[in-house]
Amino acid sequence: GKGKTWGAPQAKQFIQIDISPTEMDSNQPIAAPLVGDIGSCVAALLRGMGSNWPQPSAQWIHAVAERRDKNQAKMAETLAKNPSPMNFHSALGAIREVIKANPSAILVNEGANTLDFTRSIVDMYEPRKRLDVGTWGVMGIGMGFAVAAAVVTNKPVIAIEGDSAFGFSGMEVETICRYHLPVCIVVFNNNGVYRGTDVNASGGADVAPTVFVKGARYDKMMEAFGGVGVLASTPAELSAAMHAAIASGQPTLINAVIDETAGTESGRITMLNPQTAKKINSGN
DSSP states (O other): OTGGGGOOGGGOOOEEEESOGGGTTSSSOOSEEEESOHHHHHHHHHHHHTTOSOOOOHHHHHHHHHHHHHHHHHHHHHHHOOOSSBOHHHHHHHHHHHHHHOTTSEEEEEOSHHHHHHHHHOOOOSTTOEEEOTTTTOTTOHHHHHHHHHHHHOSOEEEEEEHHHHHHHGGGHHHHHHTTOOEEEEEEEOSBSSOSOOOOTTOOSSOOTTBOOTTOOHHHHHHHTTSEEEEEOSHHHHHHHHHHHHHHOOOEEEEEEBOTTSOOOTTSOGGGSHHHHHHHHHTO
16 A cells, blocks of 8 residues: 555555455455456446546646656666666666567566666566566576466567576576577676675675676576577677577577676665664664
């Protein structure tokens, strides 16, 4: 119910549309449960509402449109930049255009920054074409989703993976190669979880647990099983490799080199980190 935005908790009433009756009341008390497919239910709601439903004011519509246009222009400017090495925006700007040119492809997505930015940047043009980690951000499902999507639909699958997320189930590239599945994996390689520049908070000689091997060649994993591996360091290289993968239908892994300083902690949980908590407790 989005907190105070929609009023006090007791004042909110919810209509839930679901094909499964057992899902009703599983999250919030539902005042009007509607069991059925969303198309039929929404059509029935529209008929029931009739033509006397209050219309939003022209002033409000104009304000929303103005804000939308401003945000779209700002995003377009950000996506058009071409830093070296790539950041999340420049890489996803290239991927966004590939998806636009191939709207029937299935998009699989998991990661931290990779998930967050992909959700807000990459548009979908057909229904039921995006699979990601859902509300709870469960990592490790990406490769299984990619295999299943390719087997069931026989359509091109594009899996956008953070390097940490890929590590949970990356060996499924062998399965993808064994069955010659039309899966193109793009690993956003920024050398670590969130970023590749963290230091060991304990002061020891070991690298921070969130930092990975610098310059890891994930593309070589795919080559080892007979697939196509590509190292991409620019948006143009990334775009060309993705178009080639979709056209050929060959199992492909693109190792997209991302600026290791570009990431930020996902989910607004920085305050829970031990070093931050220590500063708070000490009064600093």
